[in-house]
Amino acid sequence: xxxxxxxxxxxxxxxxxxxxxxxxxxxxxxxxxxxxxxxxxxxxxxxxxxxxxxxxxxxxxxxxxxxxxxxxxxxxxxxxxxxxxxxxxxxxxxxxxxxxxxxxxxxxxxxxxxxxxxxxxxxxxxxxxxxxxxxxxxxxxxxxxxxxxxxxxxxxxxxxxxxxxxxxxxxxxxxxxxxxx
Numbered sequence: 499x500x501x502x503x504x505x506x507x508x509x510x511x512x513x514x515x516x517x518x519x520x521x522x523x524x525x526x527x528x529x530x531x532x533x534x535x536x537x538x539x540x541x542x543x544x545x546x547x548x549x550x551x552x553x554x555x556x557x558x559x560x561x562x563x564x565x566x567x568x569x570x571x572x573x574x575x576x577x578x579x580x581x582x583x584x585x586x587x588x589x590x591x592x593x594x595x596x597x598x599x600x601x602x603x604x605x606x607x608x609x610x611x612x613x614x615x616x617x618x619x620x621x622x623x624x625x626x627x628x629x630x631x632x633x634x635x636x637x638x639x640x641x642x643x644x645x646x647x648x649x650x651x652x653x654x655x656x657x658x659x660x661x662x663x664x665x666x667x668x669x670x671x672x673x674x675x676x677x678x679x
Contacts (some may be wrong), residue, residue, distance in 0.1 A: 546614055591668070594667050
């Protein structure tokens with residue numbers, strides 16, 4: 499006779515491959531989808547940096563992004579500090595992915611065979627366009643943040659991926675998303 503065990507919620511089990519749809523995912527879907535797209539671009543950025551032996555850290559570019567974000571907040575009904583904190587998290591999550599991939603490729607002695615994209619002419623314009631979309635979605639999110647935001651966000655993040663690096667990057671990218679009490 500087999501005992502039926504109660505179903506366990508997907509609480510921080512993404513590292514174990516747990517994936518389940520949550521009713522909260524829709525509340526976060528547009529913003530999280532765009533955060534994921536930005537993280538997808540991190541792979542191409544890492545490829546460029548690997549090929550050109552460039553460091554992950556780019557303080558001048560990071561400051562440029564934060565300055566642009568602070569200048570664009572009025573169009574999205576956000577405070578400069580809120581937008582800057584959110585984009586600092588995006589930058590840190592992106593760097594986390596880059597460091598992990600560069601380490602993996604260095605250890606293997608090769609990078610994936612993907613066609614490289616130029617950082618300045620191809621990737622940065624995509625990142626700049628995505629910046630406006632993320633500001634729009636953050637403003638929309640902030641106008642009606644869900645109740646019990648942190649728990650619902652954790653559930654939504656756990657339902658989105660089984661890849662440990664991607665999950666960790668998403669956690670980092672959303673570290674300040676929910677308002678603190």
